[in-house]
Amino acid sequence: MRGSNSLIGIANFITFLLSIPLLGGGIWLSSRANSTECLRFLQWPVIILGISVMVISLMGFAGSCYRLTWLLRLYLFAMFFVIAALLFFVVFAFAVTDRGHGEVVMNRSFLEYQLSDYSGWLKRKVSDPGYWDKISACLRDAHACGGMGRYVRDPTNGVLVPESADLFYQRNLSPIESGCCKPPASCGFTYMNETLWNAVPGMIVNDLDCTRWSNDQQALCYQCDSCKAGVLASIKHSWRKVSVINIVVLILLVIVYATGFSAYRNAKRIENDEPFGVNRMTKARPSRFHF
Numbered sequence: 001m002r003g004s005n006s007l008i009g010i011a012n013f014i015t016f017l018l019s020i021p022l023l024g025g026g027i028w029l030s031s032r033a034n035s036t037e038c039l040r041f042l043q044w045p046v047i048i049l050g051i052s053v054m055v056i057s058l059m060g061f062a063g064s065c066y067r068l069t070w071l072l073r074l075y076l077f078a079m080f081f082v083i084a085a086l087l088f089f090v091v092f093a094f095a096v097t098d099r100g101h102g103e104v105v106m107n108r109s110f111l112e113y114q115l116s117d118y119s120g121w122l123k124r125k126v127s128d129p130g131y132w133d134k135i136s137a138c139l140r141d142a143h144a145c146g147g148m149g150r151y152v153r154d155p156t157n158g159v160l161v162p163e164s165a166d167l168f169y170q171r172n173l174s175p176i177e178s179g180c181c182k183p184p185a186s187c188g189f190t191y192m193n194e195t196l197w198n199a200v201p202g203m204i205v206n207d208l209d210c211t212r213w214s215n216d217q218q219a220l221c222y223q224c225d226s227c228k229a230g231v232l233a234s235i236k237h238s239w240r241k242v243s244v245i246n247i248v249v250l251i252l253l254v255i256v257y258a259t260g261f262s263a264y265r266n267a268k269r270i271e272n273d274e275p276f277g278v279n280r281m282t283k284a285r286p287s288r289f290h291f
């Protein structure tokens with residue numbers, strides 16, 4: 001029992017270390033201001049998973065240090081569910097974010113986002129009117145467009161003025177900034193500053209987002225479909241990043257689980273081969289439990 005116990009002990013110390021990047025990934029997701037801050041429900045699975053891996057690996061560590069067979073059994077059982085949950089989350093994250101991408105626009109460095117490029121569960125969830133009210137209010141309150149303004153010094157009098165349209169068109173914008181903080185390029189509006197655009201009278205456009213745009217700095221394009229698409233693109237970026245961490249953790253957990261499981265089975269076999277037992281615990285509580 002001793003050899004396999006220390007194997008489980010070491011394996012669990014490794015899993016404990018592993019749970020740190022997992023938890024870090026979740027906290028990173030929740031700390032990203034302006035984008036996923038407004039979608040808190042999305043990062044909870046990762047944080048919960050990180051905490052469970054941490055608790056379970058401590059359980060395995062304690063179980064092997066103090067030779068508590070019941071704790072090891074509980075550990076193997078719980079670990080199985082965590083692996084299943086992690087696998088589910090990775091598959092789910094890829095499945096709900098498989099469609100959709102930014103669109104290249106003529107004479108613009110940034111991409112634009114269209115809701116029609118997206119589909120599936122996450123799109124329905126995000127564009128559900130009741131839910132979108134919450135997300136857009138949150139984006140507004142979190143000053144999602146607060147980083148839009150850039151100023152240059154006017155060479156004639158040294159006064160700070162908004163950057164020119166040409167400079168603005170060469171910028172890189174996040175999906176949220178591109179979708180929510182400015183009207184789509186197809187509206188053909190005249191640039192005044194990053195969040196102030198004037199419609200050209202008489203110009204006919206059939207994009208509803210052009211009528212949803214407002215120069216009210218509290219409204220902007222928060223009700224636009226492009227904003228919903230920007231939010232979806234932003235979720236996709238962060239979920240893909242977190243999924244990479246999850247896949248690495250998943251592979252290592254499976255290895256640790258296989259090690260722990262075979263160590264446990266060996267220990268049980270040795271126990272059963274020694275009817276009088278060398279182990280205090282085996283005498284006290286003969287176990288009939290088999291996996």
Ligand SMILES: *[C@@H]1O[C@H](CO)[C@@H](O)[C@H](O)[C@H]1NC(C)=O
Nearest residue numbers: 148149150193194195196217
């Ligand atoms: C653009 O101009 C409006 C009106 O002067 C102002 O309220 C807004 O803050 C400006 N936007 C940026 C990004 O500076």
